[in-house]
Amino acid sequence: MEKTARDIRKRAIKMVYESGASHIGSSLSCVDLLTYLYFKVLNINTENPLDDKRDRFILSKGHAAAGFYAVLAERGFFSKETLDNYCKDGKKLPGHATKQCVPGVEASAGSLGHGLPMGCGMALAAKGDNKNHRIFVLMSDGECQEGSNWEAALFASHHKLDNLIAVIDYNKIQCMGRTNEITNLEPLADKWRKFGWEVKEINGHSFEEIEDSFKKIPFTEGKPSMVIAHTIKGKGVSFIEDKLVSHYKIFNEEEYKKAIEELK
Amino acid sequence: MRFTFRDSLIKLAEKDKDVYLLIGDLGYSVVEPFAEKFPSRFINCGVAEQNMIGLAAGLALEGKKPYVFSIIPFTTLRCLEQIRNDLCYQNLNVKIIGVGSGFSYGNLGATHFAIEDIGVLRVLPNMTVLCPADPIELKELMEKSYDKQGPVYIRLGRGKERTLYNEEPNLEIGIPSVMKQGKDGLIIGTGTVVDCCQKAVEKLKDMGFDFKLISLHTVKPINKEALLEEVRGYSLIFTAEEHNIIGGMGSSLAEILLESGWKGRLKRIGVLDEYTYDIGSMEYLRDKYSLGPDKLAEFILKEIKNGK
Numbered sequence: 166m167e168k169t170a171r172d173i174r175k176r177a178i179k180m181v182y183e184s185g186a187s188h189i190g191s192s193l194s195c196v197d198l199l200t201y202l203y204f205k206v207l208n209i210n211t212e213n214p215l216d217d218k219r220d221r222f223i224l225s226k227g228h229a230a231a232g233f234y235a236v237l238a239e240r241g242f243f244s245k246e247t248l249d250n251y252c253k254d255g256k257k258l259p260g261h262a263t264k265q266c267v268p269g270v271e272a273s274a275g276s277l278g279h280g281l282p283m284g285c286g287m288a289l290a291a292k293g294d295n296k297n298h299r300i301f302v303l304m305s306d307g308e309c310q311e312g313s314n315w316e317a318a319l320f321a322s323h324h325k326l327d328n329l330i331a332v333i334d335y336n337k338i339q340c341m342g343r344t345n346e347i348t349n350l351e352p353l354a355d356k357w358r359k360f361g362w363e364v365k366e367i368n369g370h371s372f373e374e375i376e377d378s379f380k381k382i383p384f385t386e387g388k389p390s391m392v393i394a395h396t397i398k399g400k401g402v403s404f405i406e407d408k409l410v411s412h413y414k415i416f417n418e419e420e421y422k423k424a425i426e427e428l429k
Numbered sequence: 430m431r432f433t434f435r436d437s438l439i440k441l442a443e444k445d446k447d448v449y450l451l452i453g454d455l456g457y458s459v460v461e462p463f464a465e466k467f468p469s470r471f472i473n474c475g476v477a478e479q480n481m482i483g484l485a486a487g488l489a490l491e492g493k494k495p496y497v498f499s500i501i502p503f504t505t506l507r508c509l510e511q512i513r514n515d516l517c518y519q520n521l522n523v524k525i526i527g528v529g530s531g532f533s534y535g536n537l538g539a540t541h542f543a544i545e546d547i548g549v550l551r552v553l554p555n556m557t558v559l560c561p562a563d564p565i566e567l568k569e570l571m572e573k574s575y576d577k578q579g580p581v582y583i584r585l586g587r588g589k590e591r592t593l594y595n596e597e598p599n600l601e602i603g604i605p606s607v608m609k610q611g612k613d614g615l616i617i618g619t620g621t622v623v624d625c626c627q628k629a630v631e632k633l634k635d636m637g638f639d640f641k642l643i644s645l646h647t648v649k650p651i652n653k654e655a656l657l658e659e660v661r662g663y664s665l666i667f668t669a670e671e672h673n674i675i676g677g678m679g680s681s682l683a684e685i686l687l688e689s690g691w692k693g694r695l696k697r698i699g700v701l702d703e704y705t706y707d708i709g710s711m712e713y714l715r716d717k718y719s720l721g722p723d724k725l726a727e728f729i730l731k732e733i734k735n736g737k
Binding site: 264265271272273275276278279281282283284285286287288289290291293312313316317319320323 | 469470472474475477479480481482483484485486487488489490491492493495510511514515518519
């Protein structure tokens with residue numbers, strides 16, 4: 166799993182390097198979570214991406230698209246060559262995860278605070294049809310400042326959507342600085358608990374802890390589940406780790422080589 | 430109109446188990462029969478319209494056909510970005526049912542007016558904008574839009590609107606509905622204010638002016654050929670809408686007419702790009718903007734004289 170995640174990081178870095186795109190730090194913080202989910206947790210069939218029984222996954226923090234597409238390609242939803250299209254003129258692989266572009270993307274994202282409400286709708290549809298698949302939503306921490314998420318949080322617990330599992334990639338850095346300096350989210354876990362969710366806090370880079378957290382879903386019958394994953398923005402590339410610049414970093418050739426070297 | 434919507438929806442829900450009704454905690458004494466009949470497909474989302482549109486998108490992504498119901502500003506402007514990204518960008522089958530066109534809630538103040546919704550929604554790619562004039566148009570448009578791919582906005586009045594047709598018009602989305610022929614000029618209305626247009630046309634007739642009347646129930650997409658066919662030969666056209674004159678049906682028409690090379694005079698009648706603090710009943714506010722039957726006829730007569 167470590168090696169797979171490392172390969173995915175390298176691929177995502179290559180994508181942003183070649184396209185001159187930003188948001189690499191946001192991809193790197195959630196690659197371990199995405200990798201584990203796609204290789205060990207999600208019940209999916211890449212041969213039939215729209216299989217009715219599949220688990221659904223929404224990347225609400227759509228700007229982590231490079232890491233997400235790299236995971237989907239690694240998992241076999243489409244060819245790895247397709248990743249070369251990332252953010253390129255006339256190619257269909259935008260810098261925010263977009264449904265119509267490649268198989269495996271369940272819902273389009275880009276603006277924050279949209280994934281959880283859509284996830285609630287999917288969870289509601291599954292409940293209404295007595296289907297057993299689950300709906301996963303990966304959110305960012307800065308995204309928790311969007312009011313729509315709290316509307317959805319109320320709704321999910323009120324309607325006992327225990328087929329809904331949200332994960333927050335809590336890297337603690339947003340566009341202009343640290344979340345606790347811009348608009349503090351703490352105590353984040355308590356907030357979700359008070360909204361009626363069952364919450365686990367983990368180290369989002371420990372596969373052991375990630376494995377443990379997803380062993381039993383839902384965490385509690387009748388309640389939506391929340392994993393708050395403490396992560397490091399830019400994880401894996403030492404010179405951008407936990408730095409604001411990782412949100413914007415466009416590597417020059419030397420930095421690119423250094424980053425790839427570190428991931429060998 | 431709200432009851433016509435509800436009854437039409439119940440019929441659709443009887444034949445299609447994927448029809449859902451979502452409300453934003455509004456619809457008292459209207460939606461209850463649907464809720465009683467289909468409890469698992471009725472969801473009161475609470476006072477949380479952004480989530481409501483997201484929910485509808487999630488349901489539609491799973492193949493459901495949600496109808497989202499609330500007062501117009503709350504189900505269009507409050508959640509506009511959800512409509513744009515979740516519904517239009519993904520081109521999902523969600524119907525937005527907005528209640529209270531124009532000054533329907535005239536006494537409640539401008540927070541409850543709907544005078545920007547047509548303009549705001551018609552600029553969204555993939556969106557269809559329907560403004561039925563009466564319960565008959567609504568019933569037909571409900572049936573015609575049910576299977577339409579992509580999001581649809583249906584703009585309703587809130588009262589007991591009278592029927593304006595003697596027989597079923599058999600509407601098509603995008604095709605203007607000619608309600609009366611006439612040779613002296615053309616009035617094009619949209620939404621429940623077509624009622625006023627019809628009365629104004631009668632008044633004008635009594636004064637010796639024979640006007641043609643069109644209900645432009647579909648503000649987007651408009652079938653240009655069909656529209657231009659209906660305006661051919663008319664050099665004096667009035668549009669009437671309970672909406673800001675900027676961006677609404679009149680603007681939409683002006684775009685088409687200008688590009689077609691049409692020569693003539695187009696006068697848009699509607700709200701004059703302002704929020705009025707001078708509140709009152711719907712009738713009072715319609716009169717304020719020359720949309721009530723008498724004021725509309727008066728306005729048109731004045732324009733005819735000015736033009737001569």
